[in-house]
Amino acid sequence: MHKTTVVERIQNQVFELFPLARKQAIDGNLSLLDSGILDSMGILELVTALEAEFGITFSDEDMTSEAFDSIDSLAALVESKLALSLPAES
Amino acid sequence: MDFLVHHMLRTTAERFADKEALVQGTRRLTFAEFASQAAGVARGLREAGLRRGERVAVFLEASLEQSLAILGISQAGGVFVPIHHSLFPHQVEHILSDCDVTGLITDSRKLAPLQEHLPAEGAPRWVALCDPDSGEVSRLPQYSFAEWCAGEVASGWQDWRIGRDLAAILYTSGSTGKPKGVMLSHENLLAGAAIVSDYLHITSADRTLAVLPFSFDAGLNQLMTGIAQGAAVVLQDALFARDIVRALQAEQITGLAGVPPLWNLLVQPSSGLARAELPHLRYVTNTGGALPQTVLRRLREALPATQVYLMYGLTEAFRSTYLPPEEIDRRPGSIGKAIPNTEILIVNDEGRPCGPGEPGELVHHGPTVSLGYWGQPELTAQVLRPHPFPPPGLSNPPLVCYSGDLVQSDEEGFLYFLARRDNQIKSSGFRISPTEIEEVLCRSGLVQEAAVVGVPHEALGQAIVAYVRPLEGSEVDIEKLMLFCAENLPRHMLPKSVEVRDTFPKTSSGKIDYPALRRLAVASAEGSAAGRARP
Numbered sequence: 001m002h003k004t005t006v007v008e009r010i011q012n013q014v015f016e017l018f019p020l021a022r023k024q025a026i027d028g029n030l031s032l033l034d035s036g037i038l039d040s041m042g043i044l045e046l047v048t049a050l051e052a053e054f055g056i057t058f059s060d061e062d063m064t065s066e067a068f069d070s071i072d073s074l075a076a077l078v079e080s081k082l083a084l085s086l087p088a089e090s
Numbered sequence: 091m092d093f094l095v096h097h098m099l100r101t102t103a104e105r106f107a108d109k110e111a112l113v114q115g116t117r118r119l120t121f122a123e124f125a126s127q128a129a130g131v132a133r134g135l136r137e138a139g140l141r142r143g144e145r146v147a148v149f150l151e152a153s154l155e156q157s158l159a160i161l162g163i164s165q166a167g168g169v170f171v172p173i174h175h176s177l178f179p180h181q182v183e184h185i186l187s188d189c190d191v192t193g194l195i196t197d198s199r200k201l202a203p204l205q206e207h208l209p210a211e212g213a214p215r216w217v218a219l220c221d222p223d224s225g226e227v228s229r230l231p232q233y234s235f236a237e238w239c240a241g242e243v244a245s246g247w248q249d250w251r252i253g254r255d256l257a258a259i260l261y262t263s264g265s266t267g268k269p270k271g272v273m274l275s276h277e278n279l280l281a282g283a284a285i286v287s288d289y290l291h292i293t294s295a296d297r298t299l300a301v302l303p304f305s306f307d308a309g310l311n312q313l314m315t316g317i318a319q320g321a322a323v324v325l326q327d328a329l330f331a332r333d334i335v336r337a338l339q340a341e342q343i344t345g346l347a348g349v350p351p352l353w354n355l356l357v358q359p360s361s362g363l364a365r366a367e368l369p370h371l372r373y374v375t376n377t378g379g380a381l382p383q384t385v386l387r388r389l390r391e392a393l394p395a396t397q398v399y400l401m402y403g404l405t406e407a408f409r410s411t412y413l414p415p416e417e418i419d420r421r422p423g424s425i426g427k428a429i430p431n432t433e434i435l436i437v438n439d440e441g442r443p444c445g446p447g448e449p450g451e452l453v454h455h456g457p458t459v460s461l462g463y464w465g466q467p468e469l470t471a472q473v474l475r476p477h478p479f480p481p482p483g484l485s486n487p488p489l490v491c492y493s494g495d496l497v498q499s500d501e502e503g504f505l506y507f508l509a510r511r512d513n514q515i516k517s518s519g520f521r522i523s524p525t526e527i528e529e530v531l532c533r534s535g536l537v538q539e540a541a542v543v544g545v546p547h548e549a550l551g552q553a554i555v556a557y558v559r560p561l562e563g564s565e566v567d568i569e570k571l572m573l574f575c576a577e578n579l580p581r582h583m584l585p586k587s588v589e590v591r592d593t594f595p596k597t598s599s600g601k602i603d604y605p606a607l608r609r610l611a612v613a614s615a616e617g618s619a620a621g622r623a624r625p
Binding site for chain 2: 020022023038039040041042044047058059060062063064068
């Protein structure tokens with residue numbers, strides 16, 4: 001259940017910032033980078049939005065094209081940050 | 091004597107044959123290789139039937155092929171038309187047909203979505219593809235760019251052009267309508283390279299990181315100065331700011347030109363700029379909009395040993411003013427003074443010169459004044475006009491460029507940008523015409539009327555705000571409208587916000603009152619910024 005929530009919250013942020021991603025998700029194409037939906041300014045906006053949404057801070061090492069390529073890969077990154085920042089119950 | 095763009099490459103290839111000229115990832119070309127492959131492209135173009143002065147579009151990401159195409163087209167006697175890689179098919183099609191290109195140099199991935207937008211007859215008549223394994227993908231005659239590059243060129247090559255001839259067309263937006271092609275002569279480009287090399291002190295010891303696209307005047311100038319001086323140009327199309335910082339280190343970059351959004355990315359902590367050792371980075375330059383003072387301060391803190399040049403220019407005059415690094419602290423917000431060999435005038439509405447502190451239009455006189463807009467004599471005549479204060483005895487005063495930018499000077503003649511005279515928007519370093527976005531909004535069929543303005547924005551220069559009037563008896567589906575925009579406009583042209591209004595402020599003649607709408611948008615942006623709690 002937890003996983004779904006994180007994915008959905010990321011999805012909402014991505015769809016809000018990048019309307020084309022919604023259509024693409026329906027079309028079944030999941031790469032945000034190959035399609036050019038995410039450019040460098042877009043990544044910065046997404047980072048700012050996700051940091052605010054989850055109360056996390058991305059580090060230098062987190063900024064990779066692998067991590068930002070899809071909603072699933074972003075979810076994996078965010079989950080790993082959440083696990084670090086909230087070690088106990090959540 | 092060097093008077094054509096490719097002459098600079100020929101001369102530099104003789105002086106610095108084995109020196110690095112272009113770098114793209116792990117691919118590297120020396121000046122000798124660059125010159126020889128560009129000559130091969132020129133031969134290929136002529137064999138494909140190119141005649142003097144014909145236009146060839148280059149629709150590619152930053153790559154060795156893009157630079158080879160530009161230089162090859164120059165040498166073949168053609169006119170190169172670089173097209174920004176993020177443009178959408180209908181925008182590319184506008185450029186191809188507007189200047190009636192003979193050929194298109196691209197790759198199969200970029201050609202595929204474009205195919206259905208290409209007319210059955212007319213521009214372009216052939217394509218050259220840069221990916222070697224593309225196969226036959228076009229119904230047009232198709233050439234292999236790689237084969238052109240490998241071609242041998244016999245001695246005794248004849249140039250077909252002189253320095254005054256058209257070398258390049260750069261598409262840029264005005265305040266209305268579709269993008270227009272600014273025509274640059276070989277003389278313009280050579281003068282721009284010489285002038286910028288002079289005030290940035292660029293020599294063969296320099297290595298510049300080219301992140302600005304070559305479809306943009308300042309971007310193209312990076313390539314031209316590198317070729318003119320024998321400096322290496324490292325091509326970079328980075329997604330993450332830290333990739334740029336890594337390239338600055340790994341490639342021992344000495345000069346970096348950027349636009350405000352780039353500096354905003356680089357001063358984010360995650361870029362690693364402040365922690366990086368960059369002993370080689372001699373200068374950075376900003377153009378394409380004012381750098382916010384906060385970003386400038388953080389940039390200078392991160393790069394204490396690097397000189398910061400703030401520049402101002404418009405495509406119609408290529409490059410215009412710069413603020414020397416030593417003046418930054420004394421004159422915050424200034425765009426500086428005229429570049430070398432250039433006269434900058436400030437002219438008021440009555441056509442008289444302005445004194446210090448008196449607002450007027452910036453007027454540019456010098457060797458980088460362009461040849462005007464392709465196929466647009468009336469628009470050209472509005473922007474390129476006779477020198478307002480010609481020397482006595484001259485029967486035909488030289489043409490100068492009226493910028494449309496309102497500026498004023500201080501007592502020492504340093505200039506300060508005040509505002510645009512028209513409704514043109516500048517966002518992310520791009521010039522954007524409101525009508526282009528309004529057309530897409532209306533084409534969606536979801537709104538009755540649309541008006542687009544720019545409001546000040548820290549990172550983007552200006553953010554795009556769209557006002558829309560709903561269809562009668564219905565509500566506007568904003569989500570659907572934004573999706574339509576995203577499908578039809580590149581990201582830098584997407585509205586940041588859409589506001590629904592039942593009426594628009596109008597002028598006495600019934601046109602949309604843009605200044606009034608802009609005031610509304612600014613007030614609303616300030617209101618929401620004040621009301622927004624930090625999450």
